Amino acid sequence: MTTKKTFLVLLVAAALALVAAPASAHQRPWSATWARAMQAPAGESWQGPNWSLDGFDGQSLRQELRVSRGGDSVRVTISNRYGTGPLRVTGASIGKPGADGAVRPGTLRPLTFAGRASTTVPAGTERTGDAAYLRVAALERLSITLYFSAPTGPATFHESSADTSYLAAGDHRFDPRAAAFTGRNHASYFLSRVDVGGRPSPSVVTFGDSITDGVSATPGTDGRYPDRLAERIAAAGLPYGVLNTGLSGNELLNDSATAGESGLHRFQHDVLDQPGVRTVVVLEGVNDIGLAGWLGRPLTAETLIDGHRALIAAAHAEGVRIIGATITPIAGSFYDSPEAEAIRDAVNDWIRTGGEYDAVADFDLALAEPGGDRMRAEYATLDLLHPNDAGLAAMADTIDLATL
Template identity: 40%
Template sequence: MRIPIILAACGLAFSAVPANAQTAPVWAGAWGYAPADSGAGEPVQPAGTYRYRVRLSQAGNAMQLTFSNAEGDAPLAISQVTVASPIGAAGTEPRGNTVHPIVFGGKPGIALPRGRTAISDPLVLPLTNAQDVIVSVTFSTPTRPGRTNLGMEMAFAPSAPQAAFTPIKARPYLSLVSVRAPAAPCTVVAFGDSITDGYLGLSAQTRGWPGRLAERMAQLPAARRCGVVNMGISGNRVLRAGRAVSALERFWRDVASVPNVTHVVFLEGINDIGGSGSGADAVTPEDLLNGYRQFVARAHALGIKVIGGTITPAFRAGYMSPAKEQVRQAVNAAIRTGKVFDGVVDFEAAVRNPAAPADLRPEFDPGDHLHPNDAGLRAMGDAVNLALLTPRG
């Protein structure tokens, strides 16, 4: 006989839910972190356990985890995964009496060859919107995660007796959390580069402007609420590989694979502009707009709407120039016509300096003149018109 464990206050209730409790279950994305490559100079971690603190953006009665080695440079092996309620409002310490195992085909571990992903068996348990969970992942092999995470609570401990967990800043191998719900009206994938990823946004639980969007969605009635999945990658480009494969290539991996995806909020292109060369190697507005149209065509083929974001100011960033700034402005002008995407979010207007529109507002500029700080990312999340993100039908 299986005895459910019920927690009071903000804990998880890991109790079985009858299979017939819902008639038309819908799986939907509730959290995401797109995989990206780690550089050859990144430090290698020994076999050990990562703890990830994850905030869900959708309620449900079961969860399923996706782990990715899509951009890895060596095969990996997962020996154990667990999910638990956190002890407190911050940190990665799991509440001991809530730990629940995750399995893969009924087994506790699974191999992750290079370029592969693995999806767990469903874990049946009640989940609430905006709930935090601790996902603990033990690898029996060394790992070398990409070091681009700044806005997510996580910790690592080597597989050694009495080894302590210490905070670490790295991309998680957990790439998607999906939940099963009687009704999941819509799921939004936030797609972009470091500004979407949340680089320089240090909020522990609210990662980047998509995290602020998820906070706003959480205040809506359940029938109107979209889950939000952040698939930003620092250094990513639209037209060619940068950090990870190009946006056009990773559409299938990081958008189409998200269950119940109905919308994409797309913000990408500054790395294409800033990172391009001169002459024949220069990226033109039409080059970038053609890339956008290709992305939209892929989405429309699957019935997904794409909301385009204007590119935020970056004139004084190291890789920009007056000519490249003209490209950015021309691309934004085309986006604002409403003819490229299914809707528009004017991110540029939300963070630009009124006195110098090619620059970030001083209070939003952390000093690199490219990445908005937490206040700027919050303003971007507030700039999204929720009326653009409505359930199908």
């Protein structure tokens, strides 16, 4: 039997929906402000267990993110690219986060899809929602809550979010409190893009592996190198969104069950299909080099260079500017070997001097010891492969904003 409290919640949600998604919402100009690469459900990794294999059932999933540019409204894209069946989202809301999974009172808005509170996303597809009239500033954080009344099946997700996802039993879309959200996880689920409405602007996509993804950034600090780049762009008054489509463990040439489709296979969707994409910064190849040594796979510098050339050709075919980033230091890391270093040096020399990329971001030079191949101590984590927060900031500072 429906309680009075439940009835009032549903009544308020319905009223807000009428305000949030007028019939003309689809005609608004939209600009991408945040994105994340999606991957197939996978079990426990070096980061610990996640919820992707089990999915969700009768639960509310709350996730937080930081936008790169602002607007007068927002809309959200939900992904079921790697689902095994239709994904039913019973309802969703958006607001501005408080502390530890809470949402600031007065900021909660319903998210609708074609004017309805619920939506079903077929397997292998994505669905973009309606406008929610919530004004957001550049570099402001958002909280998105999805409610699933029935089993979702295995969840399309992103393994390394560098943020916390929160889980509660029951429907807590419009509950601003954190008390019910007792589950905690490091991964993110189903959210692939956020757009803002208002004056349209181009986007810069950062594309790569765990270093772009930001797995070594301090969690919850927005310390990834694309985050720092977004801060520089905002401070300079440039109207660009910055989208992070890095994927931990990703290779340029090889698909992986745990690290997603190869850079070659996902470049169209994760870069060229993003709304308003103007420029892409590519940092790919270190996992191809390192895993070739581990697995005994044949790899030459020319093969890796040909992979980069394929990305350049695809970008130029769609009028997108493409910046090549040199592969960061590996000396002393678990990828280090004379053969690996020779391939890395050859590829980096081609990126710097080949003239095929439209511009170069020399991350290797920014992070390496002067005259050496080892990452500077002040920029390195313990594995000597992933930069720390200071190293990630140094990478962002390396990019000449004029080249964007």
